[in-house]
C-alpha cells in the first residue's frame with residue numbers, strides 16, 4: 001500500500017513544497033500539516049503592526065491558498081515524529097504513516113535562558129504576536145497620556161528592542177516612526193518617546209547578509225521621528241514587566257521600560273530536537289544536516305529545509321532560502337516517483353531588503369546596488385506583495401517573484417529612475 005507524502009510545517013519551505021507539488025500534478029496524495037490556520041508572511045509582520053497592511057494580506061488562510069485536489073491541509077499540532085516507524089502523531093490523536101516526509105517546522109525564539117525573558121518580553125513571529133504587541137503599545141501610550149507621574153510616563157514611553165540583527169532593526173525603526181504617530185493625537189509629547197536597541201556585539205547586523213547596510217541603517221536610525229538609540233556590547237541579563245537589565249562595560253545597568261521586544265535569536269523547533277538523529281548530524285543549535293538534495297543521510301525518504309536544516313552551502317535562515325528549497329524538494333519528490341535522479345537544491349541569493357521605518361526601506365539588488373529611502377521601501381513592498389502566495393490557480397503570479405525575473409524587472413526600473421534616487425555602488 002502506498003502511504004501519502006506528509007509535510008509538517010506550512011511556512012515558506014513547507015507551503016512552497018506543497019504549491020510546487022500541486023503545480024507538477026504530483027501523483028501521490030499529500031498531507032500538509034500546520035498548527036495554524038493562516039500562513040505567516042513574516043517579512044511583512046511590521047506592516048501588520050503599523051496597519052500598513054491587513055491580516056488577510058500578511059497572513060492569508062491556508063484554505064484560500066490551497067485548492068489542489070491531491071493536497072489535504074490539516075490544521076493540528078504535530079506532537080511526535082517517529083523516523084523509524086515512519087509515523088507522524090498529532091495532538092488530536094490522528095496518526096499518519098508516510099512513505100516520504102518533509103520536515104519544515106521553522107524555528108522558535110531563543111531566550112538564551114535569560115531570566116524573565118520568555119515570560120515578560122514580547123516575541124514577534126506571527127499575526128497573533130503582532131496584534132498583542134499593538135494592543136499593549138496602544139495601551140501604554142494611552143496610560144502615558146493620562147498619568148501625572150513622570151517616572152511612570154517615561155517608563156510607559158520607553159521600548160527596548162533586544163537584538164541588533166535585521167528583525168531588531170526593522171522593529172525599532174518602525175516603532176520610532178509609529179509610536180509618535182499614535183501618541184500625538186492623544187495630546188502627548190512625542191519627544192518623550194524612546195526606542196532603544198540593546199545589542200550584544202559592537203556592530204549592528206553583525207554576520208548578517210544585510211551587514212553591508214550598516215551605514216545606511218545608522219543614517220536611518222538618526223532620521224526617524226524619534227531617533228533610535230543603541231546600547232552596544234550590552235548583554236541582557238533579566239527582563240521584568242517594568243524594566244530590562246543588561247551588563248555593559250562590566251557594569252549592571254537597568255532601563256526602565258514597560259515594553260521589551262525580543263528579537264535576539266532563533267532556537268530549533270522542539271520536535272526537531274527530539275528526533276532520533278545523532279549530534280554529529282546536527283549543528284550547534286540542533287538543526288539537521290541535509291545533503292545537497294535536502295535529504296537526511298540516515299533517512300533518505302525524509303527531506304528537511306528552511307530554518308530547521310542546514311547544508312554545506314551554509315545558507316542564511318531566511319524566507320528566500322526556504323521557498324527556493326521548497327521548490328527543490330517538490331522536484332526531488334517527483335523525481336523519486338519517476339525513478340529519475342535527484343538534483344541538488346539550487347538556491348540563489350539575489351538581494352536583500354530591509355524596512356527602515358514607515359515608508360522607508362533599503363533594497364540591495366544583485367548584491368551590487370543599494371537603493372535606500374522611499375524607492376527602497378517601494379521595491380521592498382512591491383516585491384513582497386508580488387511574492388504573497390495566492391491561490392495555486394494563480395501559480396505563475398504566486399511564484400514569479402521567486403525567480404530572478406522580479407529582480408531583473410526592478411533592476412530595469414531602478415536604472416530608469418536613477419536621476420531621482422540615491423543609487424550607490426557598494
Ligand SMILES: Cc1cc2nc3c(=O)[nH]c(=O)nc-3n(C[C@H](O)[C@H](O)[C@H](O)COP(=O)(O)OP(=O)(O)OC[C@H]3O[C@@H](n4cnc5c(N)ncnc54)[C@H](O)[C@@H]3O)c2cc1C
Nearest residue numbers: 009011012013035042043078106306307317318319320322
Ligand atoms: C519578524 C521576522 C521578520 C523576518 N523578515 C525576513 C525578511 O525580511 N526576509 C527573509 O528572507 N526572511 C525573514 N525572516 C525569516 C523568515 O521568515 C524565516 O527564515 C522563514 O519563515 C523560514 O521558513 P520555514 O519554512 O523554515 O519556517 P516558518 O516559515 O517559520 O514555518 C514553520 C511552520 O511550522 C509550523 N509549526 C511549527 N511547529 C509545529 C508543530 N509542532 N505542529 C504543526 N505545525 C508546526 C508553524 O506554525 C509554521 O507555519 C523574518 C523572520 C521574522 C520572525
